[in-house]
Amino acid sequence: MTIRTKPLKLVLLPLLILISCAEERQNDWDKNKLKGQVKSIDERVYRTLEGSEDIEKEACKDFLRRTYIFDETGNINKIMEYKNDTSLVWKWMYVFNDEGKKECLYTYKLGTSLKVKSVYKYNDQNQEYEMLDYRSDGSLKGKTIFLYDACGNLVEQDLYNADGSLNMKWCYDLDNQGNIKETSWYYANDSLFRRWTCEYDNQGYLIEEAKYNNKGSLFHKYKHKYKKDSIGNWTERISYSDDKAEIITERDIEYFTNI
Numbered sequence: 001m002t003i004r005t006k007p008l009k010l011v012l013l014p015l016l017i018l019i020s021c022a023e024e025r026q027n028d029w030d031k032n033k034l035k036g037q038v039k040s041i042d043e044r045v046y047r048t049l050e051g052s053e054d055i056e057k058e059a060c061k062d063f064l065r066r067t068y069i070f071d072e073t074g075n076i077n078k079i080m081e082y083k084n085d086t087s088l089v090w091k092w093m094y095v096f097n098d099e100g101k102k103e104c105l106y107t108y109k110l111g112t113s114l115k116v117k118s119v120y121k122y123n124d125q126n127q128e129y130e131m132l133d134y135r136s137d138g139s140l141k142g143k144t145i146f147l148y149d150a151c152g153n154l155v156e157q158d159l160y161n162a163d164g165s166l167n168m169k170w171c172y173d174l175d176n177q178g179n180i181k182e183t184s185w186y187y188a189n190d191s192l193f194r195r196w197t198c199e200y201d202n203q204g205y206l207i208e209e210a211k212y213n214n215k216g217s218l219f220h221k222y223k224h225k226y227k228k229d230s231i232g233n234w235t236e237r238i239s240y241s242d243d244k245a246e247i248i249t250e251r252d253i254e255y256f257t258n259i
């Protein structure tokens with residue numbers, strides 16, 4: 001199948017974080033269902049031209065590229081986001097302490113300009129319970145509080161403004177495998193902003209997602225099909241809307257060979 005592409009204008013989150021009930025701390029290989037010792041993922045995302053079956057990716061100059069860099073313990077320590085393949089727009093860098101827990105996250109715009117420094121705090125169960133966001137001048141921008149169920153699964157994130165007022169809440173409902181099957185966004189007054197539902201295959205890959213507005217009306221639905229490499233990690237995902245190919249995500253995966 002050949003697919004023509006057009007410029008992509010999407011806001012994408014980093015690799016989907018899956019939550020599971022586990023006694024051991026999971027690394028980012030585990031959270032993202034990656035097989036083998038992944039060193040980096042170079043991801044490119046295209047939007048097709050009205051579901052066309054003709055491929056002309058060379059003509060698509062404006063698409064999203066994101067690169068994930070892993071350390072040898074399986075955690076992401078750097079994410080870089082590009083426009084037009086080579087123009088670096090955003091960069092995120094994680095710093096870990098001696099216990100392997102996240103200590104800080106630095107967010108840079110255009111590669112070098114520090115925008116936000118995020119500092120993680122942990123509770124007695126070694127769970128992230130608070131993240132404080134500071135602007136480049138050191139002033140507090142806001143904070144996030146993480147709430148967990150009795151199994152240790154993340155079930156809610158409360159986002160606060162610098163003055164301590166609640167901005168928004170994200171609530172998660174999990175399936176039996178620990179995948180997020182529903183996310184609900186709420187305003188500070190507890191009124192619903194948006195709802196997102198997800199379905200997975202038996203390997204934990206996202207195969208269908210739907211988004212609803214605060215009235216419960218569906219406004220966005222995708223079904224996903226994958227191609228995988230010899231290790232078993234997906235290298236291409238085609239997202240269909242109304243049975244028409246709409247988004248293509250391609251991944252080049254590099255593996256560690258010495259660990």
